[in-house]
Amino acid sequence: MNDVVVGFIGFGLIGGSLAHALREQNPKHKLTAYCYNRNKVNAGLTKALQDGVLNDIVYELEDLGECDLLFLCAPVLSNIAYLAQLKSILKPDCIITDVGSVKGNICKEAVALGLGSQFVGGHPMAGSEKTGYTNSSSRLLENAYYILTPTRETKNSITDTLFQLIKSLGSIPILLNPSEHDDITAAISHVPHIIASCLVNMVRKEDNEDKMKTLAAGGFKDITRIASSSPVMWQNICLTNTDSILRFLDKYIHSLNEVKESLQLNREAAIFDFFQDAGEYRDSIPNTSAGLLNKIYELYLDIIDETGAIATIATLLATNLISIKNIGIIHNREFEEGVLRIVFYSQNSCEAAASLLRKHNYTVYER
Numbered sequence: 118m119n120d121v122v123v124g125f126i127g128f129g130l131i132g133g134s135l136a137h138a139l140r141e142q143n144p145k146h147k148l149t150a151y152c153y154n155r156n157k158v159n160a161g162l163t164k165a166l167q168d169g170v171l172n173d174i175v176y177e178l179e180d181l182g183e184c185d186l187l188f189l190c191a192p193v194l195s196n197i198a199y200l201a202q203l204k205s206i207l208k209p210d211c212i213i214t215d216v217g218s219v220k221g222n223i224c225k226e227a228v229a230l231g232l233g234s235q236f237v238g239g240h241p242m243a244g245s246e247k248t249g250y251t252n253s254s255s256r257l258l259e260n261a262y263y264i265l266t267p268t269r270e271t272k273n274s275i276t277d278t279l280f281q282l283i284k285s286l287g288s289i290p291i292l293l294n295p296s297e298h299d300d301i302t303a304a305i306s307h308v309p310h311i312i313a314s315c316l317v318n319m320v321r322k323e324d325n326e327d328k329m330k331t332l333a334a335g336g337f338k339d340i341t342r343i344a345s346s347s348p349v350m351w352q353n354i355c356l357t358n359t360d361s362i363l364r365f366l367d368k369y370i371h372s373l374n375e376v377k378e379s380l381q382l383n384r385e386a387a388i389f390d391f392f393q394d395a396g397e398y399r400d401s402i403p404n405t406s407a408g409l410l411n412k413i414y415e416l417y418l419d420i421i422d423e424t425g426a427i428a429t430i431a432t433l434l435a436t437n438l439i440s441i442k443n444i445g446i447i448h449n450r451e452f453e454e455g456v457l458r459i460v461f462y463s464q465n466s467c468e469a470a471a472s473l474l475r476k477h478n479y480t481v482y483e484r
């Protein structure tokens with residue numbers, strides 16, 4: 118798609134990231150965002166205009182009438198509600214898509230309104246617990262799966278065009294039907310978000326003297342990071358993917374009860390198998406291919422366990438202008454002795470670091 122007019126309704130983390138990527142792909146695209154609250158200065162939209170990411174901010178939906186492509190990037194229930202208002206405004210050949218985390222309801226609504234032929238549901242499987250344009254970046258979408266869910270009426274040419282566009286932005290488009298999408302995301306994203314928040318709330322309620330908070334170590338913070346996500350966004354997801362979420366919550370509650378019973382009955386083997394099975398499956402999830410998070414550029418190396426060993430490596434990399442995103446010792450099955458894991462911002466810096474460290478006689482493992 119060349120020099121197209123692209124509209125955005127909702128311009129936060131995901132809308133902003135798409136706009137960054139589109140702008141980098143073609144400086145001639147005309148990118149316009151709708152400001153839904155005229156009375157409140159929208160810092161994100163203003164900044165995007167200053168950055169040259171947006172060409173225009175509009176305050177009336179009618180002003181989106183020239184769009185060739187429209188991204189709905191607000192919370193799920195708002196995206197659904199906009200469809201009815203846009204029906205009489207958009208051109209019949211405008212491609213309408215959304216980025217919401219739930220696909221069944223919006224696809225149904227598009228068909229019910231007679232917009233089914235020009236609508237394709239979309240869901241970038243990338244993001245974070247952060248919100249807003251200030252946290253957006255084209256890198257968020259790089260190498261991330263981007264699910265597309267055409268309705269039963271979507272024209273093939275429209276699905277193909279969007280598929281190619283998503284690919285050109287650096288994501289990996291895949292097609293799913295909406296209900297399959299909603300089941301998968303309930304299991305791998307929606308229920309885990311509920312569980313993370315339950316865990317945090319359990320500690321919050323029991324932590325009378327803040328001792329738990331003080332002592333909460335890496336593991337607790339790792340598995341509860343997503344509890345810091347936008348409450349509005351997750352409220353909307355729970356209210357729209359309720360059936361699938363309830364089904365997987367039941368399965369989860371069942372597995373919790375199984376563990377509880379194993380503990381009550383002191384079933385040593387069952388407790389061991391429970392952790393072993395989970396660990397094996399967890400370790401089989403690809404680390405270096407696209408997943409829910411961005412691609413990870415990482416390498417591992419053996420280091421001598423002595424004061425200053427990590428600092429020496431960090432200095433070596435810094436003096437060669439290689440930036441480190443994360444660094445730390447890890448212990449897992451694969452490296453029984455523990456190794457230093459270093460995460461980089463790009464494939465290039467990861468490769469440059471590997472060759473530099475080998476030149477300095479470090480043993481480097483790339484996976």
Ligand SMILES: NC(=O)C1=CN([C@@H]2O[C@H](COP(=O)(O)OP(=O)(O)OC[C@H]3O[C@@H](n4cnc5c(N)ncnc54)[C@H](O)[C@@H]3O)[C@@H](O)[C@H]2O)C=CC1
Pocket residue numbers: 126127128129130131132153161190191192193195216217218219240241242243244245246247248249250347350354
């Ligand atoms: N955060 C994430 O990691 C991911 C989020 N999504 C989906 O993307 C959508 C947007 O989420 P984020 O960008 O993360 O949230 P965000 O909070 O960063 O951005 C949402 C934007 O929508 C605006 N907004 C709220 N109500 C609105 C309305 N009625 N009309 C117009 N604009 C409105 C907000 O002012 C904000 O700028 C959601 O539907 C979410 O389910 C999809 C993939 C990942």
Ligand SMILES: O=C(O)C(=O)Cc1ccc(O)cc1
Pocket residue numbers: 217218241242243244245246306343409410
């Ligand atoms: O931060 C994370 O790990 C996420 O899980 C981000 C995320 C949130 C919502 C989605 O629909 C997709 C991805």
